[in-house]
Amino acid sequence: MATTLSPVLSAHWDADRSWTLETYEANGGYAGLRRALTMPAADVVTAVKDSGLRGRGGAGFPTGLKWSFLPAPDGGPRYLVVNADESEPGTCKDIPLMMANPQVLVEGVAITSYAIGCHHAFIYIRGEVLHVYRRVLRAVDEAYAKGYLGKNIQGSGYDLDVTVHAGAGAYICGEETALLDSLEGRRGQPRLKPPFPAVAGLYARPTVVNNVESIASVPSIIANGVDWFRSMGTEKSTGFGLFSLSGHVTRPGQYEAPLGITLRELLDMAGGVREGHELKFWTPGGSSTPLFTAEHLDVPLDYESVGAAGSMLGTRALQIFDETTCVVRAITRWAEFYAHESCGKCTPCREGTYWLKQVLARIEHGQGTLEDLDTLLDVCDNILGRAFCALGDGATSTITSGIALFRDEFEAHITGGGCPLDPAASALFEYTPRGRADLHALSGVPAGTVGA
Amino acid sequence: MTTTAYEPYEGTKLERLERDAADAMGRYPDPRSALLPLLHLVQSEDGYVSPDGIQFCARTLGLSTAEVSAVATFYTQYKRHPNGEYTVGVCTNTLCAVMGGDAIFDELSDHLGVGHDETTEDGKITLERVECNAACDYAPVMMVNWEFFDNQTPGKAKDVVDRLRAGEAVAPTRGAASVCSFKQMSRVLAGFSDGRADEGVGAGPATLEGTRLAREKGWQAPPASSGQEHDPSAEAVGAGTTPVTPGRTSSTDTPAAPPAGGTSDTPTRREPSKEA
The missing domain is CATH 1.10.10 (Arc Repressor Mutant, subunit A)
Structure with missing residues (x-):
């Protein structure tokens, strides 16, 4: 009963000029919007609720339920904001989706906006993907020209404007309330909740914030039906999703499959781990999810099973590392990422990620002590659940799981005075490694100095 | 400078x-x-x-x-001092670093004689270490003015910067036909189209791995159900003669989250706004 791929979003990515409205319509595009416009808006919400679609941006909250949290219309504006700020390390699905087929996102935006009574929607794209931003801008222009956006869409009397907005480089803006602050022209720092965005979001008005892949899944649900969607996946993790394989894999890439597929099945499709090597550790859902090992190859990749096995499905960002990879180096680099991206608003995250980075770097370079491992776990304990938003929690995931799974390797760095592994062995090309000290000498920045 | x-x-x-x-x-x-x-x-x-x-x-x-x-000052893309004509960013987040990004950065840094966030004397290149840019299936990745240069090696990366400094047109692996200048890029990011969206490929080879494999094996998503006219007020009738397929049962009896599907309106303790 091997699971097979189920291309829906990715079905026509290889078509000629796949990003154009013409290609999208030739492959059945906008059938979902046409159908939705014949339905009462509330029925569209109910259909998405009944489909069981859960947010594809990481947290897995039921999408239709999120829509239904909007208060009753009061005559004022309500907004849809698409979170296209894909930045979680390992996550690489929304960006190629928007490059190859931005129209499916635009159609999803139109259907969702209609469903929730929104007349102005926003797509917030991270600023570091120039061509993707070009493609989405163009897709919106094309949709206006064809009457899928704008006034009186397809003769329905429904009006919708869409603004495509570029961010400017800040991982934290993937947190939905930080994204809203950023979209309001402010520093992207998370807001205190409640009130939740459903009640007071963009400009303090009722707002739905959804991930790109969530919104892009909506047209197929409306066009093909709830039962069709539920025929894929598991009972509680319904439907399909993009699984992104990266790292030491023969054929890394995007594999769209029903939720509940296993890494073993996906690796078979991707030609296995890099030839001559074996799996050491992997992330099921990006760098904010606890590490898995070869023991977890048969865990069904659905929300419940991955959770029960001690991690999170997250964004299905399957980063694969073989036995040549130093787990301390990997975790240290992630810790440096979180310290760099911490917005500074709350003390546990701002201070905690800073010290995690320092202590891990010390261990990586053979200058740590065995007590440092306890210090790391203690700092993690003081961040997890105490940080203002999920960034701080995520920073601890690979550290606590990494120490639990690979304590020996941490200790080997401490007792052996450095890394026992050769970094060149894990690279995809041959080179002669050099110490990072040389680099700091070159850049003129002393190690440990925070660049201004 | x-x-x-x-x-x-x-x-x-x-x-x-x-x-x-x-x-x-x-x-x-x-x-x-x-x-x-x-x-x-x-x-x-x-x-x-x-x-x-x-x-x-x-x-x-x-x-x-x-x-x-x-x-x-909050956002890394806003520069506090004059930027080079091209921002060359090497991803040194974990996955790219392990796959060779660290070596690429080091060799580029030697080659250009500048470190992170520094600009070459000729004003052409500002070198940066960048965080994950959502192209992990193409690791190691380099960005030039935020266009994708996939599957890099130190040799390829040095060739790119040499050609940029020589004033040649340089094409990203996925993106426009050639890299534009930092100023031109900034104008697009301000929301002013440069008319180049139709240039370049729709998807790179890694993006298409699953699509191609499915085509080769004849794998497809299921056909649309006969109960397309889904009537939410008549749950389970919509499927007509086709029995509702419940989907594969999860391997666990203890879900980490409350059930999501069906017509459930059951209250949940999960925060409605945690989707990142």
Whole structure:
């Protein structure tokens, strides 16, 4: 009963000029919007609720339920904001989706906006993907020209404007309330909740914030039906999703499959781990999810099973590392990422990620002590659940799981005075490694100095 | 190091900026939302967020210069000093670093004689370590003015920067037909199309791995159910003669989250707004 791929979003990515409205319509595009416009808006919400679609941006909250949290219309504006700020390390699905087929996102935006009574929607794209931003801008222009956006869409009397907005480089803006602050022209720092965005979001008005892949899944649900969607996946993790394989894999890439597929099945499709090597550790859902090992190859990749096995499905960002990879180096680099991206608003995250980075770097370079491992776990304990938003929690995931799974390797760095592994062995090309000290000498920045 | 002379906005430059700023503000219900686009716009004129640019944003949006600076300093894409014509960013987040990104950065740094966030003498290249850029299936990745250069090696990366410095047109692996300048890029990010969306491929080879494999094996998503006319008030009738397929049962009996599907309106303790 091997699971097979189920291309829906990715079905026509290889078509000629796949990003154009013409290609999208030739492959059945906008059938979902046409159908939705014949339905009462509330029925569209109910259909998405009944489909069981859960947010594809990481947290897995039921999408239709999120829509239904909007208060009753009061005559004022309500907004849809698409979170296209894909930045979680390992996550690489929304960006190629928007490059190859931005129209499916635009159609999803139109259907969702209609469903929730929104007349102005926003797509917030991270600023570091120039061509993707070009493609989405163009897709919106094309949709206006064809009457899928704008006034009186397809003769329905429904009006919708869409603004495509570029961010400017800040991982934290993937947190939905930080994204809203950023979209309001402010520093992207998370807001205190409640009130939740459903009640007071963009400009303090009722707002739905959804991930790109969530919104892009909506047209197929409306066009093909709830039962069709539920025929894929598991009972509680319904439907399909993009699984992104990266790292030491023969054929890394995007594999769209029903939720509940296993890494073993996906690796078979991707030609296995890099030839001559074996799996050491992997992330099921990006760098904010606890590490898995070869023991977890048969865990069904659905929300419940991955959770029960001690991690999170997250964004299905399957980063694969073989036995040549130093787990301390990997975790240290992630810790440096979180310290760099911490917005500074709350003390546990701002201070905690800073010290995690320092202590891990010390261990990586053979200058740590065995007590440092306890210090790391203690700092993690003081961040997890105490940080203002999920960034701080995520920073601890690979550290606590990494120490639990690979304590020996941490200790080997401490007792052996450095890394026992050769970094060149894990690279995809041959080179002669050099110490990072040389680099700091070159850049003129002393190690440990925070660049201004 | 190149410098930009102090040059207060006036004449046609000011007119152009004011016209573009009005366009950007018109996209939002609240003009302040245009601050990020305006900062990109300023960079498209000055090559960085200049003191004049901060003044211009503040005056345009009715903010103090401190408020504008507070925002400009939060985001890594806004530059506090004149940027090179090309930002060359090597991903050194974990996955790319392990796959060779660290070596690429080191060799480029040696080759160019500059470190992180430093610009070559000729003003052409600003070298950066960048965080994950959502192209992990193409690791190791390098970005030039935020266009994708996939599957890099030190040799390929050095060739790219050499050609950029020689003034040649250089094509990304996935993106426009050639890399544009930092200023041109900034204008696009401010929301002003350069008409180049149709250039380049729809998807790279890694993006298409699953699509191609499915085609080769004849794997497809199930056909649309006969109960397409889904009537939410008549749950389970919509499927007609086709039995409702419940889907594969999860391997666990203890879900980490409350059930999501069906017509359930059961209250949940999960926060409605945790989707990142």
